[in-house]
Amino acid sequence: MAIDGAMALILLLVIVQIWLLSAALEASLAGHAETALPAALFSALLFLSCVALTLFVWRVDRDSRD
Amino acid sequence: MPFFRKPESEALWRDEFSIHTADERYVSRRQLTKFLTLASLGMFVGNLWILARSYWSRSAVFLRSRVAEADEIPVGGVKLFAYPTPADRCILVRTGEDEYNAFSQKCTHLSCAVYYERETNRLACPCHHGYFSAQDGSVLQGPPPRPLPRIVLERQGQGLVAIGMKVG
Numbered sequence: 266m267a268i269d270g271a272m273a274l275i276l277l278l279v280i281v282q283i284w285l286l287s288a289a290l291e292a293s294l295a296g297h298a299e300t301a302l303p304a305a306l307f308s309a310l311l312f313l314s315c316v317a318l319t320l321f322v323w324r325v326d327r328d329s330r331d
Numbered sequence: 332m333p334f335f336r337k338p339e340s341e342a343l344w345r346d347e348f349s350i351h352t353a354d355e356r357y358v359s360r361r362q363l364t365k366f367l368t369l370a371s372l373g374m375f376v377g378n379l380w381i382l383a384r385s386y387w388s389r390s391a392v393f394l395r396s397r398v399a400e401a402d403e404i405p406v407g408g409v410k411l412f413a414y415p416t417p418a419d420r421c422i423l424v425r426t427g428e429d430e431y432n433a434f435s436q437k438c439t440h441l442s443c444a445v446y447y448e449r450e451t452n453r454l455a456c457p458c459h460h461g462y463f464s465a466q467d468g469s470v471l472q473g474p475p476p477r478p479l480p481r482i483v484l485e486r487q488g489q490g491l492v493a494i495g496m497k498v499g
């Protein structure tokens with residue numbers, strides 16, 4: 266149950282990152298360079314969250330097998 | 332990948348090339364989360380690229396380039412030219428007696444070449460029916476998400492000189 270929730274959350278975070286990437290690219294092409302840094306920082310935060318959730322999933326998966 | 336596997340776990344080749352077809356097609360939870368995390372890393376790298384691109388593009392320098400003579404183009408007429416590089420096609424439109432507007436000819440939707448519609452006094456993209464204002468390049472209709480980049484012109488006597496480009 267916890268694993269399923271974590272995997273769903275990872276998928277959601279990746280979807281948000283895809284949207285963030287497209288929005289940042291759109292803004293950059295329109296000449297709004299000031300949005301690039303906040304977008305990169307938030308994308309880093311999302312990536313680190315994905316890593317943390319992945320490690321959680323691996324740990325719970327390993328514990329459930331043992 | 333050795334970084335994510337314990338030394339005492341099953342050999343990678345046995346896991347990746349299993350005997351049973353169903354086992355070969357099976358995607359474990361670990362593999363799925365690993366794939367999603369790598370996708371997340373890819374998105375982050377993409378954002379870093381956009382940041383680097385924004386940082387370096389700020390220092391763009393545009394050279395002055397004479398593009399046309401004032402009397403060369405009739406009212407309602409156009410001239411195509413290249414600015415700032417030979418690969419950047421632009422369109423110069425004379426919309427009035429003393430009114431000249433120049434824009435990048437690349438549609439902001441999917442980069443088709445726009446043309447001037449004299450009857451409606453607008454720039455049209457034939458690919459997906461996008462329309463831009465001939466005065467300021469703003470989007471009037473259709474799928475283009477951004478206005479056409481404007482070429483900044485300066486009048487020097489009878490000549491028209493491009494001195495820069497304004498995006499957005």
